[in-house]
Amino acid sequence: MKPQVIRELSTKDLGERLEEEKKQLARLKINHAVSPLDNPTRIKAVRRDIARMTFELCNRTKVQAAKNDNQ
Numbered sequence: 001m002k003p004q005v006i007r008e009l010s011t012k013d014l015g016e017r018l019e020e021e022k023k024q025l026a027r028l029k030i031n032h033a034v035s036p037l038d039n040p041t042r043i044k045a046v047r048r049d050i051a052r053m054t055f056e057l058c059n060r061t062k063v064q065a066a067k068n069d070n071q
Contacts, residue, residue, distance in 0.1 A: 001052065001053075014053055014060075018050065018054065025047060025050060028046060
């Protein structure tokens with residue numbers, strides 16, 4: 001998932017998508033442990049997507065906190 005797409009999601013949608021991606025990563029890891037995946041780089045891609053989403057959520061909370069402090 002590209003950063004631009006992540007930025008366009010609402011905070012609620014981003015949180016839901018993040019949970020889905022975490023579940024998918026867990027499934028991929030389990031499947032890979034049982035039998036090798038056809039595309040093991042998918043694990044890496046999902047892990048990076050999770051990191052991008054987490055980063056965006058943290059930034060949004062920091063911006064919101066800064067706005068509340070200024071008021």
